[in-house]
Amino acid sequence: MPxxxxxxxxxxxPSCFSRLTSSSLQSLNSLSLSKTPYSHLLSHRPLTNxxxxxxxxxxxxxxxxxxxxxxxxxxxxxxxVDLIKAVHASIFKLTExxxxxxxxxxxxxxxxxxxxxxxxxxxxxxPNVVSYTAMISGFAKFNRxxxxxxxxxxxxxxxxxxxxxxxxxxxxxxxRLLDLELGFQLNAIVIKMGFLDNTFVSNALMGLYGKxxxxxxxxxxxxxxxxRDIASxxxxxxxxxKELMYERAFELFREMRRIDGFGIDHFTLxxxxxxxxxxxxxxxxxxxxPMVSK
Numbered sequence: 222m223p224x225x226x227x228x229x230x231x232x233x234x235p236s237c238f239s240r241l242t243s244s245s246l247q248s249l250n251s252l253s254l255s256k257t258p259y260s261h262l263l264s265h266r267p268l269t270n271x272x273x274x275x276x277x278x279x280x281x282x283x284x285x286x287x288x289x290x291x292x293x294x295x296x297x298x299x300x301x302v303d304l305i306k307a308v309h310a311s312i313f314k315l316t317e318x319x320x321x322x323x324x325x326x327x328x329x330x331x332x333x334x335x336x337x338x339x340x341x342x343x344x345x346x347x348p349n350v351v352s353y354t355a356m357i358s359g360f361a362k363f364n365r366x367x368x369x370x371x372x373x374x375x376x377x378x379x380x381x382x383x384x385x386x387x388x389x390x391x392x393x394x395x396x397r398l399l400d401l402e403l404g405f406q407l408n409a410i411v412i413k414m415g416f417l418d419n420t421f422v423s424n425a426l427m428g429l430y431g432k433x434x435x436x437x438x439x440x441x442x443x444x445x446x447x448x449r450d451i452a453s454x455x456x457x458x459x460x461x462x463k464e465l466m467y468e469r470a471f472e473l474f475r476e477m478r479r480i481d482g483f484g485i486d487h488f489t490l491x492x493x494x495x496x497x498x499x500x501x502x503x504x505x506x507x508x509x510x511p512m513v514s515k
Contacts, residue, residue, distance in 0.1 A: 289321055293328040302332060309341070323351045330359035350381050357390040361397060369394045370403070383410075385419045392425035396432050404429045424452050431460030449481060455488050462492055467500030 289308055296305035305328055312321060322345050329338035342348060342356050353376040360369035373391045376383065388411055395404045408426055416422045423446050430439035443449075443457045454477040461469045474493050477483050485493075 285315070286318065286321060290324055293324050297328050297331045300332065302334070305329065305332065305334075306337075309337075317346060319345065319347065319349055319352070323349070323355060326352060326355045326359075330355060330362070333363070335359055335363050335365065350376070350384055350387065353379075353381065354384075354386045354390055357387065357394070361390065361394045364397075366394045366398050370398075383414065385416055385422050388416060388422050389425050392422070392429055396425070396429050399433055401429070401433045401435070404433070418447050420446070420448055420450050420453065424450070424456060427453065427456045427460075431456055431463070434464075436460060436464055451483050451486060451489070454481070454483060455486075455492065458489065458496075459492050462496045462499075465499075467496040470496040470500075 289312060292304060292308045295301070296308065305325075309325060312318075312325060322341060326338045326341050329335070329341065338359055339356065342352055345352060353372055356372045357369045357376075360366065360372065369391065373387070373394075376387065388407065392404065392407060394400075395407065404426070411417050411422055411426070417426075423442060427439045427442055430436075430442065439457065439460055443453065446453060454473065458470050458473050458477075461467075461473065470493065474489070477489075478485075
């Protein structure tokens with residue numbers, strides 16, 4: 222059920238729609254927008270029932286593009302599936318615009334409509350790097366990791382130049398799948414393309430190696446990072462704690478404060494507290510006993 226039908230005051234929306242041009246409203250009306258909860262807001266506009274012929278696509282004006290962006294924003298903000306589908310139908314009638322197509326993909330994904338987003342993606346004549354990245358991230362978010370890998374393979378074969386966002390997205394998929402073999406291949410591509418110095422890419426690689434128990438590889442990557450952020454330190458500290466290397470966790474914690482001067486966040490604090498609690502020697506008769514290594 223659209224959120225607009227549940228207790229939102231009608232006076233909230235006319236100011237939002239006041240930006241829409243007459244031509245855009247005509248296009249939306251011809252696709253049965255009158256069946257959506259927004260029809261009462263549009264009734265004062267001059268509308269027409271004339272349908273744009275599919276064989277003669279009209280071109281976008283700047284106003285029309287902005288209006289469609291605005292409607293996509295509203296559909297996401299209020300969770301209105303009917304509106305986004307009406308906007309999709311209106312966009313379909315006009316000349317293809319890759320930026321608006323990408324915005325439609327992202328809007329569908331934000332509403333959890335993965336298959337609708339994929340249909341828009343495959344319908345694009347020339348999807349760009351943003352299109353591919355959105356679909357990789359979307360499939361990963363909704364636990365469709367294999368489809369995400371397939372999309373990444375397609376962008377590799379398309380000749381489109383990859384960027385750091387592609388690698389962060391697909392490495393996130395690797396972490397979910399615990400696919401170390403794919404991770405090694407991606408690591409090689411990252412090095413070849415010169416993205417290893419990017420903090421976000423290196424953090425994603427460390428996350429994969431930490432999850433897969435490749436602690437030495439992760440620590441080597443961490444030591445060679447030219448620039449770290451708080452996520453870099455949190456990743457490596459968490460990984461050594463999971464390996465029961467509590468003293469090493471405290472060393473890293475002290476180095477983080479001394480070398481990079483980062484303040485701790487809630488994740489750092491919770492991780493180091495786990496190390497402190499689990500690393501305490503057992504108490505017997507009120508006295509601490511030496512820890513016995515297994």
